[in-house]
Amino acid sequence: MSERGSGELVLEAVVKEFVGRGAPVRAVDGVSISVAPGTLVTLLGPSGCGKTTTLRLIAGFERPDAGRILLDGRVINDVPPNRRDMAMVFQSYAIFPHLNVFENIAYGLQVRGLESDVVRRKVGELAELVGLSGLENRQPNQLSGGQQQRVALARALVLEPKVLLFDEPLSNLDAKLRVQMREQIRALQQRFGITSVYVTHDQAEAMVLSDLVVVMNRGIVEQAGTPFEVYRRPATAFVADFMGRANFVRGKVLEASAAAARVAALGTTLTVPGGEPPLAAGDDVTLVIRPNAVVLTDPTADANGALRGVVRRAWFVGPQHDYEIVVDGQPLAVVEHDPVGRLPRPVGSDVELEILADALAVVRD
Numbered sequence: 001m002s003e004r005g006s007g008e009l010v011l012e013a014v015v016k017e018f019v020g021r022g023a024p025v026r027a028v029d030g031v032s033i034s035v036a037p038g039t040l041v042t043l044l045g046p047s048g049c050g051k052t053t054t055l056r057l058i059a060g061f062e063r064p065d066a067g068r069i070l071l072d073g074r075v076i077n078d079v080p081p082n083r084r085d086m087a088m089v090f091q092s093y094a095i096f097p098h099l100n101v102f103e104n105i106a107y108g109l110q111v112r113g114l115e116s117d118v119v120r121r122k123v124g125e126l127a128e129l130v131g132l133s134g135l136e137n138r139q140p141n142q143l144s145g146g147q148q149q150r151v152a153l154a155r156a157l158v159l160e161p162k163v164l165l166f167d168e169p170l171s172n173l174d175a176k177l178r179v180q181m182r183e184q185i186r187a188l189q190q191r192f193g194i195t196s197v198y199v200t201h202d203q204a205e206a207m208v209l210s211d212l213v214v215v216m217n218r219g220i221v222e223q224a225g226t227p228f229e230v231y232r233r234p235a236t237a238f239v240a241d242f243m244g245r246a247n248f249v250r251g252k253v254l255e256a257s258a259a260a261a262r263v264a265a266l267g268t269t270l271t272v273p274g275g276e277p278p279l280a281a282g283d284d285v286t287l288v289i290r291p292n293a294v295v296l297t298d299p300t301a302d303a304n305g306a307l308r309g310v311v312r313r314a315w316f317v318g319p320q321h322d323y324e325i326v327v328d329g330q331p332l333a334v335v336e337h338d339p340v341g342r343l344p345r346p347v348g349s350d351v352e353l354e355i356l357a358d359a360l361a362v363v364r365d
């Protein structure tokens with residue numbers, strides 16, 4: 001594959017408003033994103049938060065009302081889609097129904113006027129890479145959904161674009177195939193080093209695929225960070241909640257340094273990692289406690305300072321036990337991984353809880 005140029009994509013305070021009969025909708029409300037060359041960034045968020053609109057702005061199908069979009073340092077706000085050196089893979093496969101697999105993948109190359117032996121070589125390479133070898137003569141209606149999506153992927157990759165855009169490309173596939181395909185997309189993206197923007201509302205997909213996750217909500221960026229950062233160090237309660245199950249517990253900061261803070265919560269004092277901006281004594285905060293960040297033990301006779309709770313509900317889930325445990329009057333969701341297959345602790349039993357400090361996050365009120 002040939003050199004693609006660096007493919008650095010930057011959005012600066014981009015705004016897109018749709019004006020219809022009712023009140024105008026700010027689908028994208030001042031979004032700034034920086035995609036480093038060769039990396040994959042996901043736009044993650046609930047339905048209607050502006051993911052597709054952001055992607056369409058990048059592709060050039062929509063024009064920003066304000067802000068700038070830059071590719072390799074050049075403002076491309078006014079560059080038409082076909083001149084942006086980008087390719088898009090959609091949720092619906094959007095392959096030509098009357099062309100076979102070979103012709104579908106070859107189409108863009110032929111439009112560019114490449115010689116037929118070059119086209120044949122490149123299509124062969126791509127078909128091999130995405131696992132379509134031997135199916136070149138099939139019509140789309142003779143392919144499974146996963147195979148059709150591979151055609152769409154090959155058709156985009158074969159053009160060697162500077163930027164690859166994906167809009168929920170796997171949402172029509174069954175769960176198992178989705179997992180397979182997302183691994184394949186990540187492997188191909190890394191192998192080619194193509195700058196990519198990937199829209200999804202599936203947080204697991206975002207975590208597995210991304211160098212950077214951009215969590216969106218109502219047209220704004222709530223947080224941009226690595227998968228670890230958005231999961232472990234959520235900037236807002238929205239991000240914490242969207243990235244996975246969480247307990248939200250109110251607390252008050254007793255003392256704080258840059259590295260850590262002591263917070264009164266759940267009738268005890270918990271140590272939490274320092275926040276950014278730094279926490280100060282007296283701050284009201286919300287602690288984010290993931291259900292798997294709690295270790296349960298049998299109560300010791302000497303309860304000196306230990307966090308105590310009572311099992312209110314318990315579920316056997318196979319690889320884990322799920323509990324609702326009441327601590328200081330508050331129900332907490334707790335997950336206990338159980339490699340040996342014991343039954344869950346009985347309802348009504350007393351437990352001691354250790355909340356792992358590293359797994360705690362703080363969001364401000």
Ligand SMILES: Nc1ncnc2c1ncn2[C@@H]1O[C@H](COP(=O)(O)OP(=O)(O)OP(=O)(O)O)[C@@H](O)[C@H]1O
Nearest residue numbers: 018020025027046047048049050051052053054201
């Ligand atoms: N052409 C349009 N005209 C008017 N409003 C629009 C248009 N396109 C999108 N919107 C509105 O803009 C907002 C963002 O839409 P968008 O399609 O970007 O969301 P999304 O995050 O991709 O959602 P989903 O996960 O459901 O695909 C929504 O409120 C939507 O109704």
Ligand SMILES: [Mg+2]
Nearest residue numbers: 051052053167
């Ligand atoms: Mg969408």
